[in-house]
Amino acid sequence: MTADTPGWETVVGLEVHCELRTATKLFCGCPNRFGQEPNTQICPVCTGQPGSLPVLNRMAVEMAMRIGLALHCRIEPSIFHRKNYFYPDMPKDYQVSQYDQPINIDGWLELPSGGRIGIERAHLEEDTGKITHVGGAGRIHDASHSLIDYNRAGVPLVEIVSRPDIRSAAQARDYVAELRSILVATGASDGKMEEGSLRVDANVSVRPRGSTEFGTRAEIKNVNSLRSLVRAIEYEAARQIGVLSDGGRVTLETRHWDEAGGRTTSGRTKEQSEDYRYFPEPDLVPVAPDAAWLGRVEAAMPVLPAARRSRLAQATGAPGEDIAVLVETGLDELVLAAVAAGADARTAVNRATNEVAGALETGTPPPPATFARLVKMETEGALTATQAKTVLADMLRDGGEPEELARQRGFEALASDALADAVSAVIEANPAEWERFKAGEAKVAGFFVGQVMKATRGNADGGAVTAELRRRAGI
Amino acid sequence: MTPPAPGSGSAAGARPGRSAVETADAVRAGRLTAAAVLEEHLAAIEARESELHAFNLVLADRARAEAAAVDESVAAGRDPGRLAGVTVALKDNLCTRGVETTCSSRILEGWKPPYDATVVTRLRQEGAVVVGKTNLDEFAMGSSTENSAFGPTRNPHDPTRVPGGSSGGSAAAVAAGFAGLALGSDTGGSIRQPAALCGVVGLKPTYGLVSRYGLIAFASSLDQIGPFAGTVADAALLLEVIAGHDAMDSTSLDAPAPSLLEGLDGGVEGLRIGVVSELMDGVEPAAAAAVEAAAHALSAAGAKVDRVSVPAAVYGLSAYYLIAPAEASSNLARYDGVRYGLRSEGPGGSADVAAMFAATRAAGFGDEVKRRIMLGTYALSAGYYDAYYGQAQRVRTLIIRDFDAAYRSFDILLSPTTPGPAFELDAKTSDPMAMYLSDVCTIPTNLAGHPAVTVPWWPEGSGLPLGIQVLAPALGEAVMLRAAAALEAAAP
Amino acid sequence: MSPESRPSISRDDVAHVAHLARLTLTPEEIERFTGQLAAVLGHAEDVAALDLAGVEPTAHPLPLMNVLREDEVRPCLDRDEVLAQAPAAEEGRFRVPRILGEAP
């Protein structure tokens, strides 16, 4: 059984915790840096030393505002509450978080595929420390004891809570992918799910197709990648459909995604949930951005993915998938700059989408002007497509200028003179075929291209050869 | 009976014969050494500390080093600061780097903070000499200093009686001449009530005037650090030193430290003074009579005195005993045996972390702390928040409104500091509610965030002091202290 | 809820609250605290019973707003100094007994 089971509809709402890319933590001046030696990024405040007090980081507020603006939220006067519960990764045994007066409320996100997902709120809160379980293969229940590192405690988070507007695992993936590129674009996040800077909880329920009521939901935790998000939602929806089809009832509970087992396992039920005893944090004062402050943040907003997609589409006419990849990978600026420098749009899109995007992990994209020259060399026939890809791969790996790299590779023979010579020689050697081509037998072109390729050992560009043949035949 | 004048050798014992203002002047001018001042206080401590138990920790060696540094400074022609050579005792809920800070609780026994409270830094910058950490009701929860895990402090004027609390150790230290000045914290009267019962000046500043950074929190929206002193001028001097904006405390007022000593002797001519009716009801006749006498004296000095009503003040105690425990229940959650202080794993020994938390807190906290944590947890819990915590916060609004109304007609207000003089040890320990009532006159100002000061008043024929409380609107410290100085001059 | 209809705090309430507050209490302590808390809450009924529908709550005695810190790094504490105060530490981290429950 799958989530696409006829007669059932999956309903998903997502809570995404986004670590902000500030220099310091939310309430103290400790560095907000990942991967440092344990307990070296700590101070009285973020270790909950008696007598210490929090002071709010202006940049964290501004990043939260940027996120709110990007998600079309209203930015409201906000206050912090204390969420009281005991857990050893929380230095004060309460989390400072925005509760009933969050900074951002009531927005939406537009999916690249169309359709809007409502955003209920996007609020500021502090992260917890990191627990390492010792013994029992690092699993919580079999561990002999645990160790705590407070470097992450107090790192600023924005929690973005969607409305339950998502209707499939694929749509959930698209939502998170789009949200991720928005967050990266605002400069608020590095988007690294694998380092935990984006963490997703999914509220999943199912209902008979056509029903307008919501079913009982389960909250799925521990989803660490887009791939596991899709798997977890599909698994959970199918599980719930199974339960309901058998006449059972879905329990309101948290469930853990077990990546290795490919399933969700039961966690805490709502009855066992803590009474958090929220109350206004007396050590902090309200945050109420005035028009001037809001205006400054608004003015500094970058162009967001949706706008970047339409800008790129307009400039290149490229297909939607390519546009999405380029904006997602941030290569839209490269393509736009190359086009502005006179490069052919389609070729620039192709090289950026296929070669540059594919090598982002290992290589560095060339400067736009350099990239533009490479694209021009290809469109003007100085390089064949194959050669252009080779030169670009060299550029991504080692840097350098396309002309110089082409010369090193021996691709300079492809100047148009050399091509013309090769075509002349092939025509001379095959007069009967040439007569047929001139008479309008278009498929003979393939024969000539093949012969020219053979003569140039593959260094000719098929398109350029055909163009030369047509020019000479006067057709 | 006159208050124990410096050097008078009264019941309070051997308070050195000069005020802090005089000490600092003499030390800065090189007429007196900080070392000599300190030795006088250490001698007083030697004489009576075992009887009174004002301190959790006496820092004789450190203090000697600090005093020597002050004297070296003077010898080198430098100015050690406005508190040059003045000894100061710190309530043991103020963090001192590397020096044990316990809150008089088993749960923090032996804890050495990794940082100094802002007030401690400011004292050092002005040449003060820290003599020790004073006893308190555990986590400042109490009105008699009997809730200390390390035993009670006794009243220097009558050691069978309590010094008041929670800053009983600081009050007793100043009254007994163990230190020239002391710092305490006041959440519901914890400076003013013990100051009154020990016959010294005690001041709770406007909320936000003194940084709370490094004050171990009891109830964050109420706590303020303030001075204990032998005279109003000394209290003003100490407040000038510790007041002023601190970027480490978000609730610190962004205003320059007030100038208080200047104009202190300006008198009360033309000042409009209201005696708060609600705070006169239900106090002992002697306490009410003392306020009447004080009002009379101020009137004779040229003030216009009248009665005033602050109707919502009668709800102060109830609202306080919901708000303060609620905040405390959260502030004290961090004592869980993970990062500092006590850890207990319970009888079994191999507990899981949740069992360790509960065993640690059960072993580390005393009864009063447990009571307030539970009261506060209850007041915040699902289903009760609106009726208790939410309602108490609304009462707080009413109290602020009613004070605002009173201050439209009056410059300052007057009331008893406590319902009566110091009570016997153990008189109220088994009845929390009776103990809570000790703070009925001091609590409303904490809820409003306003300043108040108590001035000693020795009723004729009594061996025990009372206090007259002078209340002022937010940031009204200057006028409040001017009236307090007039009262001090007029006191019997 | 009016004061007449609010039941006084029960032993079960006290036991529940003690659990929320992570305090192990003996049955005798629960018994004693129940009476003492009931007395304080009884006193608070005057406040609970007030009709304050139109009154805004005051969380803070000061009208401060937008108190912010610049995003600038400050010195951290020395790890050894901090860990020296911990009841148990191991490999530069705070050591705790095994954790049975998941984080809420």
Ligand SMILES: [Mg+2]
């Ligand atoms: Mg959250």
Ligand SMILES: [Zn+2]
């Ligand atoms: Zn920190």
